[in-house]
Amino acid sequence: MMTVVKEPAxxxxxxxxxxxxxxxxxxxxxxxxxxxxxxxxxxLGCEALNAALDDAGLRPQDIDGLIVNRIPSYERFAEMxxxxxxxxxxxxxxxxxxxxxxxxxxxAIASGAAKTVALVYGNNxxxxxxxxxxxxxxxxxxxxxxxxxxxxMMWRRHMHEFGTSHADLGPVAVAFRHHACLNPExxxxxxxxxxxxxxxxxxxxxxxxxxxxCLINDGAVAWIMTSAERARDMPRPPVLLSGYARQDAFHYGxxxxxxxxxxxxxxxxxxxxxxxxxxxxxxxxxxxxxxSPTVLFSLEGLGFCKQGEGGAFVRDGTLRLGQGRWPTxxxxxxxxxxxxxxxxxxAECVRQLRHECGDRQIKDVHAMQYICATNIAQSLIxxxxx
Amino acid sequence: MSLANRPKPVxxxxxxxxxxxxxxxxxxxxxxxxxxxxxxxxxxxxPFTGRPDWEWIKASGVGELWSYVVFHQGYFDGMxxxxxxxxxxxxxxxxxxxxxxxxxxxxxxxxxxMKLRVRFGEGPENLVLPQFGPMG
Numbered sequence: 001m002m003t004v005v006k007e008p009a010x011x012x013x014x015x016x017x018x019x020x021x022x023x024x025x026x027x028x029x030x031x032x033x034x035x036x037x038x039x040x041x042x043x044l045g046c047e048a049l050n051a052a053l054d055d056a057g058l059r060p061q062d063i064d065g066l067i068v069n070r071i072p073s074y075e076r077f078a079e080m081x082x083x084x085x086x087x088x089x090x091x092x093x094x095x096x097x098x099x100x101x102x103x104x105x106x107x108a109i110a111s112g113a114a115k116t117v118a119l120v121y122g123n124n125x126x127x128x129x130x131x132x133x134x135x136x137x138x139x140x141x142x143x144x145x146x147x148x149x150x151x152x153m154m155w156r157r158h159m160h161e162f163g164t165s166h167a168d169l170g171p172v173a174v175a176f177r178h179h180a181c182l183n184p185e186x187x188x189x190x191x192x193x194x195x196x197x198x199x200x201x202x203x204x205x206x207x208x209x210x211x212x213x214c215l216i217n218d219g220a221v222a223w224i225m226t227s228a229e230r231a232r233d234m235p236r237p238p239v240l241l242s243g244y245a246r247q248d249a250f251h252y253g254x255x256x257x258x259x260x261x262x263x264x265x266x267x268x269x270x271x272x273x274x275x276x277x278x279x280x281x282x283x284x285x286x287x288x289x290x291x292s293p294t295v296l297f298s299l300e301g302l303g304f305c306k307q308g309e310g311g312a313f314v315r316d317g318t319l320r321l322g323q324g325r326w327p328t329x330x331x332x333x334x335x336x337x338x339x340x341x342x343x344x345x346x347a348e349c350v351r352q353l354r355h356e357c358g359d360r361q362i363k364d365v366h367a368m369q370y371i372c373a374t375n376i377a378q379s380l381i382x383x384x385x386x
Numbered sequence: 387m388s389l390a391n392r393p394k395p396v397x398x399x400x401x402x403x404x405x406x407x408x409x410x411x412x413x414x415x416x417x418x419x420x421x422x423x424x425x426x427x428x429x430x431x432x433p434f435t436g437r438p439d440w441e442w443i444k445a446s447g448v449g450e451l452w453s454y455v456v457f458h459q460g461y462f463d464g465m466x467x468x469x470x471x472x473x474x475x476x477x478x479x480x481x482x483x484x485x486x487x488x489x490x491x492x493x494x495x496x497x498x499x500m501k502l503r504v505r506f507g508e509g510p511e512n513l514v515l516p517q518f519g520p521m522g
Contacts, residue, residue: 134461138427139485140393141515144473145461153475157453160498206456254427255475255483
């Protein structure tokens with residue numbers, strides 16, 4: 001076994017952040033999750049946005065900024081909802097764009113480009129039998145395809161470099177399924193799993209198996225963001241964007257990353273400087289879990305444990321609500337709640353901070369951190385207002 | 387089971403010489419003339435300088451197994467008969483990674499870090515597909 005020690009990259013920016021606590025979530029809306037062939041991403045998006053507008057006490061005409069994602073046309077969606085904004089765009093489909101969209105909205109509000117931005121994600125991947133893989137590509141002649149295979153390639157290498165194993169992913173999948181069983185809205189509610197189930201699951205692309213993969217389901221999520229100042233005059237308790245950090249890396253030659261995004265995730269540790277507080281003052285996490293290994297890459301990259309020690313770090317229930325120090329993906333995440341590509345995980349962080357989570361509430365939570373391990377590495381910190 | 391049924395590559399103006407070279411049973415790589423470093427997939431400019439200053443070189447055809455996966459889920463009709471099949475990530479001696487397949491190795495012989503050498507076999511649409519096996 002070879003141990004590769006890589007120095008974290010320098011933080012992208014370590015100075016206090018001009019946007020700290022200036023932007024807030026004023027409304028959140030989510031749909032039911034499942035298989036809904038009678039509607040589509042527009043119908044689901046409208047449903048989520050109406051829920052978010054009701055939550056925020058707003059009407060469509062109060063929205064002057066609009067970002068849509070996984071909905072085919074921003075123009076048609078705006079037409080349907082009767083929104084004529086001064087700031088509007090469609091962002092790219094990969095899940096990394098939930099955080100990117102959030103930052104774009106924050107920048108638009110901070111710069112005065114818009115006052116109140118609705119961000120709407122709608123996905124009908126289940127009912128249209130969306131497949132994540134196949135088609136002609138750079139690597140298709142060798143049968144290489146799908147995001148899952150890329151993560152399997154990384155996890156095999158992680159196992160080699162650090163002595164981790166497939167079993168190290170089990171506590172991630174089991175903790176998130178436990179959370180889904182506490183969440184009546186989760187797709188996998190009522191279907192608990194054990195470490196044994198994780199180990200014995202059908203292999204998809206080894207070393208990864210079925211329970212290391214996210215769900216594919218229909219649903220939608222909407223957020224309404226505005227200035228903290230305006231949010232304080234609105235019905236719901238504002239949740240503030242305290243810090244956001246991002247570092248991209250596009251040098252991997254179209255192959256799976258050979259560094260587990262450790263340097264770029266490490267650069268995102270600047271999120272603590274930006275927020276003005278550190279891990280000690282954070283009570284829970286939302287981690288982008290398209291595949292179970294990204295949870296460990298995220299924890300290692302942001303410095304919750306040393307590189308290579310992610311498996312040992314989560315083994316004794318660290319991520320499990322009511323048991324560990326870092327309750328993570330309390331709704332069940334992409335693995336067991338709903339595959340809303342980060343949009344739902346961030347919505348869950350907001351709901352936790354509003355103390356609306358019922359059986360899955362993190363007690364006395366006042367700050368949450370979101371992490372996304374992709375070629376656009378990101379982290380953000382949200383907190384309750386005052 | 388035949389490589390002729392494999393999915394087609396996406397051929398563009400930059401990678402066409404690579405595929406033509408595979409037909410002659412060697413690997414062609416671009417080398418940045420400013421830094422001497424090789425890169426793949428083929429591109430109009432060097433990623434190390436952003437400039438169109440590069441040359442084609444004949445690669446050694448030798449690399450190291452960096453990681454590998456085994457597909458159990460099928461995504462390509464032409465590969466149904468090959469399931470389960472391995473895909474390897476090979477770090478070429480010249481630096482770039484290739485995603486490829488492993489040949490002439492039993493599962494217990496596959497070890498990350500092992501040295502591998504390229505082999506050329508028939509591929510889709512009269513292309514020749516580079517795959518990797520033991521140095522032997």
